[in-house]
Amino acid sequence: MHRLVLLVLIPLLFSCRSNQSTDTNQGIITYKIGYSEKIKSKTFGAFLPTTMVTTYKKGDYKLDIKGELSLYSLEYISHLNGDSSATLFRIFDKRMFHKHGKGEFLFLFQEHQESSLEFLDDEIKTIAGIDCKKVMVHFSNPDIESISVYYTEEIDFKRPKENSPFDDIPGMLMAFGLNFKGLRLNFEAQTVDYKKVDDKTFAIPEEYSPSDHGEISDLVSTLIQ
Numbered sequence: 001m002h003r004l005v006l007l008v009l010i011p012l013l014f015s016c017r018s019n020q021s022t023d024t025n026q027g028i029i030t031y032k033i034g035y036s037e038k039i040k041s042k043t044f045g046a047f048l049p050t051t052m053v054t055t056y057k058k059g060d061y062k063l064d065i066k067g068e069l070s071l072y073s074l075e076y077i078s079h080l081n082g083d084s085s086a087t088l089f090r091i092f093d094k095r096m097f098h099k100h101g102k103g104e105f106l107f108l109f110q111e112h113q114e115s116s117l118e119f120l121d122d123e124i125k126t127i128a129g130i131d132c133k134k135v136m137v138h139f140s141n142p143d144i145e146s147i148s149v150y151y152t153e154e155i156d157f158k159r160p161k162e163n164s165p166f167d168d169i170p171g172m173l174m175a176f177g178l179n180f181k182g183l184r185l186n187f188e189a190q191t192v193d194y195k196k197v198d199d200k201t202f203a204i205p206e207e208y209s210p211s212d213h214g215e216i217s218d219l220v221s222t223l224i225q
Contacts, residue, residue: 025156026057027194029128029172033065034186047071052187056172057197059158074220076106077202080160088208089216096211097204104213106164114140115165125150127174128189137165145184150175155192 031052039048047068055062059080066073075088087106088097100106116138123134132150139146151171161167166176175188 023156024154024194026197027055027155027192028197029054029056029174029189029193030191031187032190034188036184039183039185051190055197055201056157057199057202058156059160060202061157062202077204078160078162079202080158084160085162086204087216088204089211089219090208091219095205095208096216097208098211098213098216100162100213103163106162116140117168125175127152128192130154130174130189130192132174133171135169139165145179147177147179148175149173149177 031054033048033050033052035048049065049067051065053064055064061078063076064073065075072091073089076085077088078085084100084102085106086097086099088095090096118136118138120134120136124131125134126132127150130152131154132152135149135151137147137149147165149166149169151169151173153171155172157172159167159169159171166173173187175186177187178185
C-alpha cells in the first residue's frame with residue numbers, strides 16, 4: 001500500500017515543480033519601489049506603483065512597472081544580442097514603443113551622460129537572501145547626485161551594453177536609485193524566483209505602435225511631476 005502511494009505522489013511532486021529551475025540564469029525578481037518625500041507629498045502619490053518586476057534569461061531582461069488600477073504601464077526590454085533595447089509605454093488604451101538606437105541614452109538617464117564606477121566590495125549587504133556588493137556611480141555633472149548600487153554575481157546574468165550608467169557593473173542589480181527630472185526613485189529586490197522563462201517574454205507585442213523617444217519621455221514625466 002505504501003509503495004502504491006509513493007508511485008502516485010512522486011509524479012505529482014515533479015509535475016508541480018516542472019516550471020521551477022535550479023539554474024540562476026533565468027527567473028523573476030520583484031523589487032520594492034521607494035519614492036522621495038517630494039514625490040509622495042503630491043496629490044497623485046498614492047497612485048504611484050510600488051513594485052517593479054524584472055524577468056531575465058541569460059543576457060536578456062525585461063523591466064515591468066504597472067501603475068495602480070492598471071491605468072498605465074512602463075516596460076523596458078533589453079537584449080544581449082540583436083536589437084539592443086526598447087521602451088514600451090501604455091496609458092489607458094494607447095500603446096507605443098520606441099527602439100533605442102546605437103549610442104542613444106535611455107530617457108531615464110539622458111541627463112546623466114558621462115559616469116564612472118567606484119567599487120566598494122568590502123561593503124556587503126544581504127538583499128532578498130543574497131549577499132550583494134556595493135558600487136557607487138559618479139557622474140561628470142556635479143549637480144547630479146551619485147547613485148548607490150548593490151549587485152550580485154551569484155545570479156548568472158550577463159549585462160548587455162545599453163548606454164546606461166550600469167553598463168559595466170558585473171552582475172544583477174539588487175538595489176539602486178534613479179534621478180529623473182530632479183526626483184529620486186529607489187528600487188530594492190524583495191524576492192528572487194529562479195524559474196523557466198519563455199523567450200516570447202522579450203518580444204514587443206503586435207498591438208504596440210512605434211513612437212519617438214520624446215513622446216514617451218514626456219508622458220512618463222507627466223505622471224510623476
